[in-house]
Amino acid sequence: MRNAWDEIRAAVAAEDAAAVAKLVAGLDDEQRREVARELPRHLPEAQQAGRRRDAGREARRMAAVQELAARSGRSIYELPDYYAHDWRRRDFWIEPMRVAGAGTIAGAAAVAAWLTRAVLQREEGLEDLDDVPLILDVVAARPAAWQRDLATRVALRLRGARPVPDQRVRLALELLRRTGAEPPAHDPLTLAWIAATPPDRLAGDPLLDAMAPRLFEAEGVGRLLRDDHDWPDALAELARTGRIARQALLDGCRTRFLCGGGAADMRFFVRLHERLDPAPEELAGRLPDYLALLPAAATNVADLALRQARRLGPVPPADAGEAVQGLLFRKEGKLVRAGLAWLDRLLKEDGGDLDAYAPALAVALVCEAADARERAVKLAVKHAARFGPAGAETLREAVATLPAHQGATLAAAFGGDAIEPEPETFVPGTLPPAPRSAPMPPPIRTPEELARLTPQEGDWVGEERWLDGFVRLASGHGRDRLTAALAGRAMPDDEYAWRPWWHTAQWIGAMAGELTDPGAESRMPRAVPPAERIPEMTHAAAWRLMPLMRYAEVYRALADRRLPPCLLATPTRANGLLDPETLVERLEGYERAGVEALPLDLRQALLRMGRSAGPQVAARAARLSSQAGRQVARWLTDRPADPEVTLRREEHQGRIHVFSDFSLGPEHREVVGDLLVHRWHEESPDRTLAVFAGHRELVAARCAWSSFGYAGAFRRVPLDLLAAADGPAGPGMSLLLAHWLVNDYDSEAARTFLRLAASGGVAGEELGRQLADVLRHSEEGPRYALAALKEAAERGAHREVWDVMTGWLPACLPGPGERATTAHTRVVTFAADVASWAGARGELPVIAELAARSRSSELVRQARRLHARLTA
Numbered sequence: 001m002r003n004a005w006d007e008i009r010a011a012v013a014a015e016d017a018a019a020v021a022k023l024v025a026g027l028d029d030e031q032r033r034e035v036a037r038e039l040p041r042h043l044p045e046a047q048q049a050g051r052r053r054d055a056g057r058e059a060r061r062m063a064a065v066q067e068l069a070a071r072s073g074r075s076i077y078e079l080p081d082y083y084a085h086d087w088r089r090r091d092f093w094i095e096p097m098r099v100a101g102a103g104t105i106a107g108a109a110a111v112a113a114w115l116t117r118a119v120l121q122r123e124e125g126l127e128d129l130d131d132v133p134l135i136l137d138v139v140a141a142r143p144a145a146w147q148r149d150l151a152t153r154v155a156l157r158l159r160g161a162r163p164v165p166d167q168r169v170r171l172a173l174e175l176l177r178r179t180g181a182e183p184p185a186h187d188p189l190t191l192a193w194i195a196a197t198p199p200d201r202l203a204g205d206p207l208l209d210a211m212a213p214r215l216f217e218a219e220g221v222g223r224l225l226r227d228d229h230d231w232p233d234a235l236a237e238l239a240r241t242g243r244i245a246r247q248a249l250l251d252g253c254r255t256r257f258l259c260g261g262g263a264a265d266m267r268f269f270v271r272l273h274e275r276l277d278p279a280p281e282e283l284a285g286r287l288p289d290y291l292a293l294l295p296a297a298a299t300n301v302a303d304l305a306l307r308q309a310r311r312l313g314p315v316p317p318a319d320a321g322e323a324v325q326g327l328l329f330r331k332e333g334k335l336v337r338a339g340l341a342w343l344d345r346l347l348k349e350d351g352g353d354l355d356a357y358a359p360a361l362a363v364a365l366v367c368e369a370a371d372a373r374e375r376a377v378k379l380a381v382k383h384a385a386r387f388g389p390a391g392a393e394t395l396r397e398a399v400a401t402l403p404a405h406q407g408a409t410l411a412a413a414f415g416g417d418a419i420e421p422e423p424e425t426f427v428p429g430t431l432p433p434a435p436r437s438a439p440m441p442p443p444i445r446t447p448e449e450l451a452r453l454t455p456q457e458g459d460w461v462g463e464e465r466w467l468d469g470f471v472r473l474a475s476g477h478g479r480d481r482l483t484a485a486l487a488g489r490a491m492p493d494d495e496y497a498w499r500p501w502w503h504t505a506q507w508i509g510a511m512a513g514e515l516t517d518p519g520a521e522s523r524m525p526r527a528v529p530p531a532e533r534i535p536e537m538t539h540a541a542a543w544r545l546m547p548l549m550r551y552a553e554v555y556r557a558l559a560d561r562r563l564p565p566c567l568l569a570t571p572t573r574a575n576g577l578l579d580p581e582t583l584v585e586r587l588e589g590y591e592r593a594g595v596e597a598l599p600l601d602l603r604q605a606l607l608r609m610g611r612s613a614g615p616q617v618a619a620r621a622a623r624l625s626s627q628a629g630r631q632v633a634r635w636l637t638d639r640p641a642d643p644e645v646t647l648r649r650e651e652h653q654g655r656i657h658v659f660s661d662f663s664l665g666p667e668h669r670e671v672v673g674d675l676l677v678h679r680w681h682e683e684s685p686d687r688t689l690a691v692f693a694g695h696r697e698l699v700a701a702r703c704a705w706s707s708f709g710y711a712g713a714f715r716r717v718p719l720d721l722l723a724a725a726d727g728p729a730g731p732g733m734s735l736l737l738a739h740w741l742v743n744d745y746d747s748e749a750a751r752t753f754l755r756l757a758a759s760g761g762v763a764g765e766e767l768g769r770q771l772a773d774v775l776r777h778s779e780e781g782p783r784y785a786l787a788a789l790k791e792a793a794e795r796g797a798h799r800e801v802w803d804v805m806t807g808w809l810p811a812c813l814p815g816p817g818e819r820a821t822t823a824h825t826r827v828v829t830f831a832a833d834v835a836s837w838a839g840a841r842g843e844l845p846v847i848a849e850l851a852a853r854s855r856s857s858e859l860v861r862q863a864r865r866l867h868a869r870l871t872a
Contacts (some may be wrong), residue, residue, distance in 0.1 A: 002835060004031035005038045008100050012046055015053075015092035017099045023135045024103030025141075036104040039097065039114075047119065050093035053056035062087065079538070094120050095131040098167075103138030108146050108730070111139070113151035116168055116506070125548035132170050136178065144179065151175035156189040160627040165196035173197075176207060183210045190218035195227065199234035199246035203243050212244055216252030232268065236275035251279055252287050257305070265300040270300045280311055287312045291789040295326030302327070302335055310342065315439055317356040320346050328367060333822040337373045340364060347383050358391035365410070372822070374858050377406050384413040405805035405861075426837045429796040434759040437575035437724040444469030445477055447485035455504055459572065460690040463504050463547045467554060468570040470511060475563040486512035496521055498530045500535040507551035514558050521559070530556055542675045542702070543687035546604065553600045564595045568628070574688070575724055576693030578605055580613035580636055584621045584838055587629045597628035603671045606635060608693045610726045640667040644674075644702045647731045648775070660701035660732065676702070685717050689725055696725040696761065701732030723755040731770065737762070738770040741785040742778055749784070750791035757800045758790070764803020771804070772811035781823050787828050793834055802838035805831040810846045825859040843871055 011019040013558065018550045019380065027035065049264055069076045076082045101114040115135070134268060139147060155172040163547065165173075170194040176183050183189060193211050202208055212235075215221050225231050226592055241247040254272040257266070283290075290312070292307035305856070309315065310751075324346070327339030344359060350688035364376035377704045382397050392414050399407050399416035443465065444450050450469045455462035473482045491509030510530075513520050529550055535545060550569070557563050568586050571798070572579045590597060613621075615634045619632035634640075644663040649656065676698065683702045692698045717736045737756065756762050769835065775782060781853050793801040809831055815822045828847075834840075847870065 005035050009042065012042075012096040014091055015050075015096060017095040017129075017131050017134055019216045021097045021103065021138050024100060027104065032104040033106070035156070036106065037700065039101055039104070043097065043119065045089075046093045046097055049759065050091050051297055053092075053726050054090040057539075058085075077500075077535075088122070088394055091122070095129055095134075096767055097140060098131055099134045102135045105527065108149040111150055112157060114711060115171065116156060116157040116297065122167060123304045123320045123659060130170075132174055135171060136174060139175075140669045145173070147177045147298045148181035149173060150183050151179045151181040152184055155189045156186055158186065158192050162544050163654050167191060169196050173207070174829065177205075182208070182467075183228050184206060185214070185217075186220040187220060189225055190214045193222065193549070194231070201229040203235050203238060203241075208238075208244070213248065213252065216256045216269075222261060222268050225268035226264050228268060230723070231276045232272040235272055236430070239276060246276065249787075250276060250282065254286065257293055257301045258289065258296060260296070261298060263300050266298045266301050272306050273304060278308075279558050280313070282419040283308060286802060287315070288319075293324045294323050299332050299335065302330070302332075303338070306338055306342065308872075312728060315346075317350060317352075321356040321358075321360050324357065325363050328360055328363040328372075333372070336364070336367055336620050339371060340375050344379060347379060347386075347605075348529075353388050354386045355391035355394075358387060358394040362394050362398050365395070366401050373402065373406060377402070377409050380410060380540070381413045387414075394561055419592060420483055426794075426798075426869065428798050428837065429794060431442050431758045432754055432794040434675070435720070435755050437573040437577060440571055442464060443472070443570075444585050447473055447482040448597075450482070450487070451485040457503065458544075458684070458687060460543065460547065460576075460687050463551075464690075466504075466508070467547075467551060471554060471567050471813070472565070474511075474558060475565050476726040485516040487516050488512075496524045497528060499533045501533040501548065502535060502540075504547055504551050507548070507555055509556055510519065510555050511551075514555065521558070536625045537674045538676050539689065540677045540682050541679065542691055543684055546675065549600055550604060557598055562596075564598065565589060565593055566861075567601050568597055569601050569608060571608055571690070571693065573693070573724075575721060576608055576690035577610050577724075577726060578608040578693070580597060580609055580621075581617045583609055583632060584624070584636075587624055587632060588620070591626050591629060592622060596626070599743050603673065604679070604691070606632070606671050607695060609635065609637070610694055611613060631754075642695065642728060642730075643668050643672070643698065643730050645697055647704060647729045658704040658735065660704060662698070662701070672698075686721055689721055694726045696722045696727045697723070697730040697732050698727075700728075700736050704732050704735050719752045723752070723759050723761055724760075727760045729756070729766070730802065731763075731766055733773070734763050734767040734770040737767055738774045738785075740770060742774050742780050742782070742786050744784045744788055749788035750795070753788060753792040753800075754795055754797055757797045762787065762797075762804070763821050764800055765807030766806045768807025782827055786826060789834075790830065791836060798834060802831075802840050805834055806844065809844060813846050813850060815847075820857070820859050825857075825862060826860040828859060828866060832869060834860055835866055840870060841872075843867070 007023050008020060011023060018581060023033075026033075038582055065076050065079060068081060069079055072079075078638070098115055104110055105111045105114055122189065139150060142150075154168070154175055158168060158172055172189065173196055175181070185191075190211060191208060194215075195207060197207075215576040220624050235244065235249060238244040239249055242722050249272065252267045253276075256269045287309060288308045294309070297305060306327065315323065324339050324343045327335050327342070330336060330339075339360075343357060347354060347357060361376055361380055364372055367373060367376075367382070369380070384392075395410065396414045396416045399411045399414065401407075402410060407416075433711060437725060443460065444453065450466065450473060453462065453466050453469075455466050462723070470482075473479070477572075486508075489509055490513035491506065495506065495509070498506075506555075510521065534549055534552055537545060554563070554567075560654055568583060568590075571577055572582050587597075591735070609632070618633070618636050621629065621636050624630060624633055637660055644662040644666075646663070648659050648661070650659055651657070660676075661677070664672055664676075684698075685699065685703050685827045689696065689699045689703055700717070700722060721735075721737060722736075733756070737753065740752055744750075755761065760778065771782075771785060775785075789801045789804065805827075808827065812827060828850075831847075844867075847863050850860060851867040853860050
């Protein structure tokens with residue numbers, strides 16, 4: 001007798017979903033029940049067997065790659081075959097099990113539960129493994145009502161929406177389309193339909209009529225489509241052809257606007273409304289809806305509502321006054337200016353009493369934007385004769401709230417007393433002391449302690465301590481104890497043929513092997529020269545490659561019997577800094593012992609060496625006679641010019657990156673070598689700093705490359721690390737700090753600025769230029785930067801902040817014929833304050849030109865105040 005379950009199980013083991021579908025089609029009712037009963041119990045076994053098959057396939061693939069690498073004499077990492085593997089191609093048992101359950105389980109609810117089980121899903125589908133057609137085939141024999149029930153249940157089990165629709169989404173939508181079932185009112189279904197349906201196929205989609213109204217009802221639609229332009233175009237075209245009711249789309253947009261939401265989530269609905277471009281007659285009777293949006297709707301919605309309101313013809317004065325007042329209460333300068341322009345037009349067009357507009361005008365008189373206040377004063381004075389007693393009293397009350405010159409102008413027209421503000425006295429704080437990193441942990445003293453330490457990947461402190469301890473113990477009297485302690489960590493013979501060695505643990509094994517059996521590697525038949533075991537410089541970040549090179553250098557010195565008594569470059573601070581006094585002391589020990597410095601160790605020491613050596617240390621260094629000693633002495637007393645850094649912003653694979661170029665003099669070119677060659681690897685700030693602790697600008701410039709996430713979003717680099725390091729600041733440090741200042745939401749930027757200023761890590765003019773550039777590429781305005789700089793100035797960094805302004809002002813202010821904004825006014829106003837606090841002198845051409853303009857705007861007035869301060 002045929003055993004249906006054995007046949008299904010064999011087809012699952014063969015990973016053949018089509019065979020399962022064919023078998024299911026031939027089962028009778030009893031056999032279906034038997035298979036349905038066995039499936040859940042077989043699920044763990046199927047999963048484990050699938051994993052064993054996947055592991056076997058991957059092992060065979062890697063064996064072939066390694067054989068190819070051995071034949072070609074190349075590393076496996078250099079072969080395209082190593083990377084030619086799609087990680088998604090696994091778990092091929094999933095589709096056969098899904099098809100089996102869909103074709104044999106009796107109830108629609110149970111089938112829906114089976115098909116949506118987490119263990120039976122793929123995160124990303126593969127076209128050749130698509131089981132949806134097979135599932136549709138095996139359920140096609142069920143009754144129509146059963147199929148509609150299944151479609152509804154599968155749809156209700158959807159959660160969220162993926163950019164690439166998965167099996168659950170495609171199955172739910174195809175079931176709904178084929179069965180004609182009414183799509184349930186389920187927000188995730190709406191989002192899934194949007195994500196899975198190309199806009200150019202909407203016209204022929206059976207689900208369109210049911211799903212289109214839900215675009216305006218489901219939560220998350222605006223977020224999903226906020227950057228989409230194809231859907232608004234497609235829907236507008238469907239409305240033009242009559243496939244969708246045009247009025248329904250317009251009503252849906254208005255309904256969504258009135259429900260509220262952020263500007264980003266409203267972009268799609270605003271864009272759709274604009275594509276529909278309704279004529280005034282289509283909006284008849286809708287004026288109150290648009291007016292209601294002006295006070296509190298998202299910026300883009302309020303802007304659209306204002307344009308529609310102005311198109312819809314005359315607005316009763318009471319309604320118009322209330323609507324303008326709502327606009328002028330807002331914080332957005334664009335809307336405030338638009339409200340003032342509308343108010344100006346209303347005042348001109350209204351032939352009667354203007355008291356209805358007095359409250360709105362009074363709001364404009366007390367708004368934050370100085371240019372808006374100035375325009376409101378001009379409007380009030382211009383139409384003063386047309387205000388009645390009540391309106392005049394409303395405006396008179398605003399006189400005392402205005403700055404002196406504006407209050408005096410308004411008082412001349414309406415009466416009242418302008419109040420002269422008392423001048424503020426600036427009392428600067430004191431800069432905090434320069435931050436210092438904690439000292440390095442104590443060195444390793446005994447072989448047993450060294451044997452217990454296993455540095456983890458990326459633990460640069462552990463790697464430094466191990467290497468330092470090994471050299472001290474291997475070159476001293478405790479070498480025999482060290483050999484015994486490390487005997488168990490010797491490198492297996494077969495690993496000497498590998499290359500490259502990516503882990504310090506491999507070099508540790510080689511050192512242990514050389515101690516145990518000196519010259520062992522030289523007798524290996526297939527050993528690779530040590531130099532060839534270092535990965536290519538472009539294959540990993542500098543922080544990962546430098547320790548590997550240093551371990552390799554020590555290993556070669558051990559094999560050649562030329563180990564020094566200690567390493568020069570072992571840092572004294574936990575951020576990688578090396579105190580000059582300690583380095584000079586180590587070199588003195590070298591000269592007493594007649595030992596030459598290891599070249600790479602000396603290079604690393606120079607890159608880590610701090611710059612705050614006193615005269616006594618410099619005098620001791622001047623007495624050194626070795627080549628290494630003379631080079632260190634020269635770097636302490638007549639240091640070569642630091643590398644010049646140039647940054648450029650480019651897009652690479654859909655991401656914004658800041659590329660860094662370096663111009664090095666001869667001595668730095670010798671010391672830095674190719675450590676700064678460009679690589680497509682993320683730089684870890686703390687680990688990169690461990691290599692370049694005395695050159696923090698190089699660290700900042702390298703980290704700038706990886707400081708931008710997807711879509712250009714900035715990822716913060718912990719600048720406190722750089723504040724405790726050494727070296728002058730330049731474009732790299734300035735760019736990172738500029739991003740902190742522009743994007744700071746938690747008041748940490750001011751503290752960071754102070755710490756950097758205390759350690760000489762603020763390049764004032766360069767930071768100002770970078771600030772202007774960052775703001776040009778950012779959606780943020782200058783408010784966070786100004787707040788942070790103000791706080792830093794008040795706490796003692798007023799002179800450093802003024803230096804920043806000398807770079808920011810020329811780079812950000814509008815030239816002749818360019819449009820000024822309220823942001824420009826805020827920046828110049830703050831600069832005038834800081835110049836007074838810092839006692840700044842010296843003309844700035846950009847401010848002199850602005851101050852000489854004939855127009856009397858708030859920006860020009862503040863420029864004149866600053867110019868007078870600088871030239872007094």
